[in-house]
Amino acid sequence: MWEYTDKVKDLFLNPRNVGEIENADAVGEVGSIACGDALKLFLSIDKETGRILDAKFQTFGCASAIASSSALTELIKGKTLDEALTVTNRDIAESLGGLPREKMHCSVMGREALEAAIANYRGETPPAETGSRVVCQCFDVTEDTIRKVALENRLTTVEEITNFTKAGGGCGGCLPDIGEILRDLWATEPAAPAEPKPKKLTNLQKIALIQEVIETEIRPRLQADGGDIELVDIDGSRVIVGLRAMCAGCHMAGLTVESIQAHLRELVSPDITVEAQ
Amino acid sequence: MNTIYLDNNATTRVAPEALEAMLPFLRENYGNPSSMHTFGGCLHRDVEAARAKVATLINAEPDEIIFTSCGTESDNAAVMSGIETHQHKRHVITTRVEHPAVLNFARHLGRKGYRATFIQVDALGRFDMDAFTGSLDDDTAIVSVMHANNETGVIFPVETIGAVCRERGVLFHTDAVQAAGKIPVDVKKLPVDMMSISGHKIHAPKGVGALYVRKGVRFAPYIIGGHQERGRRAGTENVAGIVAFGKACELAAAHVGKAASVARLRDRLETALLAKCPSPRVNGDTANRLPNTTNISFEYIEGEAILLRMNEFGICASSGSACTSGSLEPSHVLRAMGIPFTAIHGSVRFSLSGYTTEEEIDRVIEILPPIIRQLRELSPYGR
CATH class of the missing domain: 3.90.1010.10 (Sufe protein. Chain: A)
Known part of the structure; x- marks a missing residue:
């Protein structure tokens, strides 16, 4: 209700x-x-x-x-x-x-x-028909609309974009895409809203959190697609992973690493970089 | 304003007799049935008396009944037990129109590396038997198919499905949460191994359900802890809820025989709305559905708007529209049936109970058609 x-x-x-x-x-x-x-x-x-x-x-x-x-x-x-x-x-x-x-x-x-x-x-x-790229196929929402609504309403999360435009509320396939648009938008936009400062993690906490996110969030998804991941090393904010099984040598590996990085940035710390060994 | 409650597939009023029966266990008889002292220990007898009544509703033996907290727990426990007791098998079969308690559990298993097959239905919401028999294989651990659909009321051929499973030696669970108490359900005749039922759908309070597990079927507990329910479901018994559930099952067993009078009111409502509203359509196989349910689409208008306008008159129902689903997608059941979007967003489910009166039905017949007409006038597609 x-x-x-x-x-x-x-x-x-x-x-x-x-x-x-x-x-x-x-x-x-x-x-x-x-x-x-x-x-x-x-x-x-x-x-x-x-x-x-x-x-x-x-x-x-x-x-x-x-x-x-x-x-x-x-x-x-x-x-x-x-x-x-x-x-x-x-x-x-x-x-x-x-x-x-x-x-x-x-x-x-x-x-x-x-x-x-x-x-x-x-x-x-x-404006809705200017030929801007359609990001959400389910609800026919363009990149222009997402950018405009995000700017006007100072939206910083994918969930907010879904609430305001419905984009991503159907099959969910475009959610990573919306995340990219938001990162790009607020990286170039000078008037980016002040994000709440995340609590500084100690190195040990950070390592533990990275391990946990990989084990509980990332690994199951890769495994569902026949792939696997191994955490090789953590050096400050540099996370080195090994892609295994179907992921190894997959032509999508670059994208996989990027999405792992996006995931860790969201859940652990925005300064994390991920490299595949 | 009097409430006209036509949302009994969502939940039901607690029968006054069930409430009466449970009250002593919320007041003076608050003991724990597992206790050594008489004050607590004697409550064991009340739990067992309730178990016998629940068993009688579906013609089971009392020791085939495990009390749970709700229908969802029963469903989760059944499917998980199928997986746990067949560890070398990695395949589950269910349907696209299942309740989320099974549907999302099967998807969850899919993410855990199991194979999940979702059987399609046709435009009337009927089970695709050929697709089903074709999808069974040696790897199938469990089949879970609902007895009757909560949104359309369509009844699935669980007898045939169960017979196929038995022939192939595959475990079969049915979610009978909507069927039990509304149509005769007899586990001595149905070849099912496990069956879920829920208290609050049949006039017991929320917070109590049951899982029937046929004698001889291996069962792995889902909630692990103490020895309650003979070690098959840990956790201190919800004594008051269980007693009320027993009473409600006793009432329901007597009520099943009167299903025709509920069906008569449902048909009266359906016939009148079809006659008095512009371009309506009934969703689901009307030849084979629960006596209390009708799912009607009013094209070119949106379900939430219909519900909230009815709400102004105290009339309660449900809709399969996106705005009422808690997500942006409309009903997975109506989509699986291939109902056009023009109709899916304007679908309304009316579900009656033995307490529904003819006066209430007549009031809805009087109130609803003008609401439909007004909303169509508002709609750009209305004319």
């Missing part, structure tokens, strides 16, 4: 601005039935002033998707298009008194529909 605010409940039970606008000046459509939610936004726009005279919506989705759509229409009515474009998914969520973390993607869908509608009015390509 989700903890919805009274505002979400109200807008879900009595949504405002439901329906179509006939001969709408702009229509933005995002999502799909397969994805589990979809939103069609209709705008009527004053050509002189560029002001949104009316906004209506149709939503296929859960309570928070319906409430987010309704909130969006309330937020943008009366604004000029440029003003409307400053409305972020956070504004939508905040106007609802907040959304459960797992439901933040509903507010992102609202923002995307707005962008799509305005692009439609201006004869531009909607």
